[in-house]
Amino acid sequence: DAGVIQSPRHEVTEMGQEVTLRCKPISGHDYLFWYRQTMMRGLELLIYFNNNVPIDDSGMPEDRFSAKMPNASFSTLKIQPSEPRDSAVYFCASTPRGIDGYTFGSGTRLTVV
Amino acid sequence: AQSVTQLDSQVPVFEEAPVELRCNYSSSVSVYLFWYVQYPNQGLQLLLKYLSGSTLVESINGFEAEFNKSQTSFHLRKPSVHISDTAEYFCAVSDDNQGGKLIFGQGTELSVKP
Numbered sequence: 001d002a003g004v005i006q007s008p009r010h011e012v013t014e015m016g017q018e019v020t021l022r023c024k025p026i027s028g029h030d031y032l033f034w035y036r037q038t039m040m041r042g043l044e045l046l047i048y049f050n051n052n053v054p055i056d057d058s059g060m061p062e063d064r065f066s067a068k069m070p071n072a073s074f075s076t077l078k079i080q081p082s083e084p085r086d087s088a089v090y091f092c093a094s095t096p097r098g099i100d101g102y103t104f105g106s107g108t109r110l111t112v113v
Numbered sequence: 114a115q116s117v118t119q120l121d122s123q124v125p126v127f128e129e130a131p132v133e134l135r136c137n138y139s140s141s142v143s144v145y146l147f148w149y150v151q152y153p154n155q156g157l158q159l160l161l162k163y164l165s166g167s168t169l170v171e172s173i174n175g176f177e178a179e180f181n182k183s184q185t186s187f188h189l190r191k192p193s194v195h196i197s198d199t200a201e202y203f204c205a206v207s208d209d210n211q212g213g214k215l216i217f218g219q220g221t222e223l224s225v226k227p
């Protein structure tokens with residue numbers, strides 16, 4: 001298995017632009033999570049899905065952020081419009097069950113200038 | 114609400130020395146506990162986990178952690194570290210045996226020096 005695949009690995013964009021991050025979970029994993037990692041705030045859970053349905057989006061910072069999972073093999077996290085404070089590494093993770101532990105992708109390093 | 118506190122943000126240690134990375138949690142229900150490791154420019158990898166049963170759990174690369182319910186702790190230890198163990202280590206807790214979300218600590222940067 002190729003693991004959790006995220007794209008792009010790096011993204012540099014200008015303030016105000018739309019950014020879309022992509023994630024392909026491991027086949028058969030019913031749960032998908034989006035995390036954000038910064039030096040100041042550590043790892044923050046943004047949103048998670050079960051069987052393509054959003055379960056908890058309480059961590060999404062504001063309306064500029066949105067996430068979708070149109071099918072079991074693909075999810076997107078969109079920021080519109082982007083701001084410099086959105087600069088972070090965004091991780092996607094998947095699991096068949098929480099107690100099995102998550103498999104993380106390699107992350108997308110987003111820089112908003 | 115659950116929370117996780119990693120008591121040390123940085124732990125420098127010499128090669129072949131023992132190390133302990135401390136983790137305390139708070140939860141009102143039964144918990145599942147995890148340690149993850151993150152090498153530079155990579156995602157997190159599961160190191161070990163406690164679900165139930167024996168309170169001492171081990172990883173394949175020599176780390177071990179002990180669940181202590183009375184002290185609400187899950188400290189990570191290794192009797193002899195290698196340069197290659199240099200990484201950031203995250204403790205995490207979940208109270209949901211299904212897909213439940215993990216709450217992560219702030220991380221401990223382990224730096225192994227020759």
